[in-house]
Amino acid sequence: MASRLTTSNRAGWTFALPGFSLIALFIILPFFFAFGLSLTNQRLVSPNPTQYVGLDNYRELLDLGVITLEPERDEAGALLRDDDGNLEYPRVREITRSDDYPQYSGMREWFRWHSGDIAKVVVASDVVFMKSVVNTLAFVVVVAPVQAAFALLLALLINQRLRGINLFRTIYFMPVVVSIVVVSLLWRFIYSGNDGLLNNLLGAMTFGAWQPIDWLGNTDTALGSIMAMSIWQAVGFHMVIWLAGLQTISPTLYEVAKIEGASKWQTFRYVTWPGLRNTAVLILIVITMQAFAVFAQIDVMTGGGPLDSTQTLVFQAVERGYGKQDISGGATISVILFLLVLSISLVQRYLTRERR
Amino acid sequence: MAHVSLKGVCKSFGRTEVIKGVDIEIEDGEFVVFVGPSGCGKSTLLRMIAGLEDITAGTLEIAGKVVNDVPPKDRGIAMVFQTYAIFPHMTVRENVAFGLTINGVPKAEKAEKVAEAARILQMEHLLDRRPSELSGGQRQRVAIGRAIVRDPAVFLFDEPLSNLDAALRMDMRLEIGKLHQDLGATMVYVTHDQVEAMTLADKIVVLKDGEVMQVGSPMELYHHPANLFVAGFLGAPSMNFISVETQAVSDGRARVTNAALDPIEVSTTGRDIQTGSKAILGVRPQYLVPSATPSEGMLHGNVLLTERLGAETVVEVGLKDGTRVIAALGEDRVLEPGIEIGLGFDPAQAHLFAEA
Ligand SMILES: Nc1ncnc2c1ncn2[C@@H]1O[C@H](COP(=O)(O)OP(=O)(O)O)[C@@H](O)[C@H]1O
Ligand SMILES: [Mg+2]
Numbered sequence: 126m127a128s129r130l131t132t133s134n135r136a137g138w139t140f141a142l143p144g145f146s147l148i149a150l151f152i153i154l155p156f157f158f159a160f161g162l163s164l165t166n167q168r169l170v171s172p173n174p175t176q177y178v179g180l181d182n183y184r185e186l187l188d189l190g191v192i193t194l195e196p197e198r199d200e201a202g203a204l205l206r207d208d209d210g211n212l213e214y215p216r217v218r219e220i221t222r223s224d225d226y227p228q229y230s231g232m233r234e235w236f237r238w239h240s241g242d243i244a245k246v247v248v249a250s251d252v253v254f255m256k257s258v259v260n261t262l263a264f265v266v267v268v269a270p271v272q273a274a275f276a277l278l279l280a281l282l283i284n285q286r287l288r289g290i291n292l293f294r295t296i297y298f299m300p301v302v303v304s305i306v307v308v309s310l311l312w313r314f315i316y317s318g319n320d321g322l323l324n325n326l327l328g329a330m331t332f333g334a335w336q337p338i339d340w341l342g343n344t345d346t347a348l349g350s351i352m353a354m355s356i357w358q359a360v361g362f363h364m365v366i367w368l369a370g371l372q373t374i375s376p377t378l379y380e381v382a383k384i385e386g387a388s389k390w391q392t393f394r395y396v397t398w399p400g401l402r403n404t405a406v407l408i409l410i411v412i413t414m415q416a417f418a419v420f421a422q423i424d425v426m427t428g429g430g431p432l433d434s435t436q437t438l439v440f441q442a443v444e445r446g447y448g449k450q451d452i453s454g455g456a457t458i459s460v461i462l463f464l465l466v467l468s469i470s471l472v473q474r475y476l477t478r479e480r481r
Numbered sequence: 482m483a484h485v486s487l488k489g490v491c492k493s494f495g496r497t498e499v500i501k502g503v504d505i506e507i508e509d510g511e512f513v514v515f516v517g518p519s520g521c522g523k524s525t526l527l528r529m530i531a532g533l534e535d536i537t538a539g540t541l542e543i544a545g546k547v548v549n550d551v552p553p554k555d556r557g558i559a560m561v562f563q564t565y566a567i568f569p570h571m572t573v574r575e576n577v578a579f580g581l582t583i584n585g586v587p588k589a590e591k592a593e594k595v596a597e598a599a600r601i602l603q604m605e606h607l608l609d610r611r612p613s614e615l616s617g618g619q620r621q622r623v624a625i626g627r628a629i630v631r632d633p634a635v636f637l638f639d640e641p642l643s644n645l646d647a648a649l650r651m652d653m654r655l656e657i658g659k660l661h662q663d664l665g666a667t668m669v670y671v672t673h674d675q676v677e678a679m680t681l682a683d684k685i686v687v688l689k690d691g692e693v694m695q696v697g698s699p700m701e702l703y704h705h706p707a708n709l710f711v712a713g714f715l716g717a718p719s720m721n722f723i724s725v726e727t728q729a730v731s732d733g734r735a736r737v738t739n740a741a742l743d744p745i746e747v748s749t750t751g752r753d754i755q756t757g758s759k760a761i762l763g764v765r766p767q768y769l770v771p772s773a774t775p776s777e778g779m780l781h782g783n784v785l786l787t788e789r790l791g792a793e794t795v796v797e798v799g800l801k802d803g804t805r806v807i808a809a810l811g812e813d814r815v816l817e818p819g820i821e822i823g824l825g826f827d828p829a830q831a832h833l834f835a836e837a
Binding site: 375384385391395400 | 532552553554555558559562564566568569570579580582583584627631
C-alpha cells in the first residue's frame with residue numbers, strides 16, 4: 126500500500142515538474158530577483174559595479190512634500206497681481222533648488238491648490254511615477270466595474286435559447302482572441318483625429334455638426350479612449366466566465382420564481398445574482414489584476430503621452446527598465462505594483478468573504 | 482372548487498410526441514397519483530398543469546376555467562420538485578416566505594403565514610437555518626412549506642421523495658398523506674414508485690409512453706387491472722405471467738392450460754378471448770401456494786431459488802414449460818433448490834389477458 130502511494134506520488138511529481146519548473150523559472154525566481162534588484166543601483170548595461178542602496182529607489186519614487194506658498198507682496202504689503210489679475214507666488218523651483226530646504230531637493234511640482242490667498246503645492250521626487258499611479262488607479266476604478274457589468278449584461282443576453290445565438294457568442298468573444306497589439310493598432314485608426322472612424326461616425330450622426338477630436342492626442346480624452354477600447358476588448362472573456370456561472374444555476378430555481386410570478390428584475394435579484402456570487406468574486410479579482418497590468422494598449426497607442434496623461438505603472442516599469450536602462454528603477458516599480466495589487470486583492474477577498 | 486380537467490391534452494417537443502392525448506378528471510380535494518415508468522411523460526404532464534410547459538393541443542381546466550394560456554402564478558397551483566429547489570443563500574424562513582416576498586405581502590401577514598406553515602410541518606426550530614444545515618427530508622419540508630404559504634387550490638408534487646433514503650421516504654410519505662387530510666386541497670402527485678401510489682392515492686392514473694393505461698382507485702387497479710401493463714406494474718413482486726392456450730370459452734369463462742398447468746376455468750370478463758387463441762394468465766405471487774406433494778396444485782415445476790426474509794419467503798420456480806414464476810409466502814419456509822413443487826391458486830384471483 127505504502128509503496129503504491131509513493132510511486133503514484135512520484136508519477137504525479139514527474140507530471141507536475143515541467144510546469145512547475147517553468148513557473149519557478151519565469152515567475153517565482155524573477156519576482157525575488159526583482160525584489161533584490163530594487164535594493165541596488167543596477168543598470169541594464171553599466172561599466173560601474175553594482176552597489177547596495179537600501180530603500181533609496183523606493184524613496185526616489187515615493188517621496189512627497191507639501192510646500193505652502195505665500196503670495197508675493199510689494200513693499201506696502203499689498204498683494205501683487207499679474208496681468209490677468211491672478212495672485213503671484215514665488216517659484217517652486219526657488220525652494221526645491223535652495224540649500225535651505227534639503228528635504229525638497231530634486232522634487233518637482235505635481236499639483237497645487239489654493240486656500241484663501243495661500244497656495245499649497247504638492248511636490249514629488251518622481252512626478253511621472255505619481256501620474257502613472259493615479260492613471261493606473263483611475264483605469265482600474267473605471268474599467269473593473271464597467272467591464273464586469275457589461276460582461277454580465279452580455280452573458281445574460283446570450284444565455285437565452287434563441288436561434289442564431291451562437292453567432293452572437295462568437296462575435297462578442299472575437300476581440301479576445303485577437304492580439305491586443307493588433308486591436309490597439311486598429312483602434313488607433315478608429316480614434317485618429319484626421320479621418321478616424323469614430324469622428325466620421327459622429328460627424329455622420331450629427332449631420333456634420335461634430336468637430337473632429339484627436340482622441341489619443343488630447344490630454345482630456347486619451348486615457349478615457351484607452352479605457353473604452355480596453356473594456357470593449359476583454360469584455361468577451363469575462364462574459365464567458367459569467368456565462369459559465371449562469372449555467373451552474375439550477376433551472377428549477379427559475380421555475381420556482383416563475384410559479385411565484387416573479388418579475389424579470391425579481392428573478393435576477395433573488396435567483397440569478399445570488400447564484401453568481403462566487404463567479405462575481407472571481408471576476409472582480411481577475412479584472413482588477415488585469416486592469417492593473419495595463420501595458421500593451423499604452424505602448425502601441427500613446428506611449429504614455431500626451432503630457433504623461435496615459436502613463437501607467439507597468440508602462441513606466443518597462444520604460445525605465447529597458448528604455449532608460451534603469452533596471453533597478455523598473456524593478457522597484459514592479460515590486461510596488463505587486464504590493465498594491467496584493468493588498469487590494471486581500472481587501473477584496475475580505476470584503477467578499479462568505480458571511481455566516 | 483379546484484376541479485382539474487384535462488381533455489385531449491397533447492405535448493410534442495419538436496417532432497417527438499411525448500403526451501398523446503390524455504383525458505383525466507381530478508375532483509376537488511382528491512389525491513391523484515400519476516404513476517408510470519421513467520420517461521413515460523408524468524413530469525411533462527404535471528408541468529403542463531403547472532404552466533411550465535406549453536400545451537400543444539387539448540384543453541386544461543382548473544376550477545372550471547380554461548387555463549391553457551394563463552401564467553403559472555395565476556393558476557392557483559403550487560409545485561414541489563424532486564430536487565427541492567430551495568434557495569441556498571436564503572434561510573428557511575426566507576425560503577418559505579419567498580412567494581410572499583415576491584408579491585409584496587406585508588411583514589406581519591408574512592410572518593403569520595410562515596409560522597402557520599412551520600407549525601403544520603413541525604419545523605419551527607429550523608426557521609433560521611440555512612439549507613446547507615438541513616437534511617434532505619428537512620429540505621423537502623421547506624419546499625412543501627413554500628407551497629403551503631401560497632395557499633394553492635392544487636398542490637403539484639413531482640417525485641418529491643425520490644431523492645430521500647428509504648426510511649425517510651416512508652416518514653415523509655405518511656406526512657404528505659396527513660397534509661392532504663389536514664388541508665383538504667387537491668393534490669396531484671407524480672411518482673414511479675408504486676408503493677407511494679398505492680398508499681397515498683384516492684385515484685391512480687397509470688401512464689405509459691404518454692398514454693393513460695388505466696384510471697381508478699388503488700384497489701380497483703390492483704384487483705382489476707385493465708391490461709397486462711397495469712397488471713405487471715402494480716404490486717410487488719410483480720404479477721406472474723404464463724402463456725396459455727384457450728380450450729373453451731363460454732359464459733364469460735375460459736378453460737385454459739399449458740404444459741405446466743392443469744386445465745382451469747377463469748373469468749374472461751371484459752376481454753376479447755376466443756376459443757383456441759393464445760392468452761396470458763396472470764397470478765400475483767401472493768396467491769400462489771406451494772404444496773408438499775408435487776402432484777397437487779395446478780402449476781408444476783422445480784424450485785430455483787428461495788429468499789427467506791423472516792416473515793416472508795420468496796420462491797422462484799421454473800415451470801415445466803420454461804416460464805419462471807415467483808411465489809411469495811407469508812411465512813418462513815425452507816424449500817430446497819431443485820426439488821419438484823406444485824403451486825396451487827384460487828382461479829378467482831387469476832386474470833386472463835389476450836395475447837399482446
Ligand atoms: N424539454 C424537453 N425537450 C425534449 N424532450 C423532452 C423534454 N422534456 C422531456 N422530454 C422527453 O419527454 C419524455 C417524458 O419525459 P418526462 O415527462 O420527464 O418523463 P417522466 O417524468 O415520466 O420520467 C422523455 O422521453 C423525455 O426525454
Ligand atoms: Mg420525471
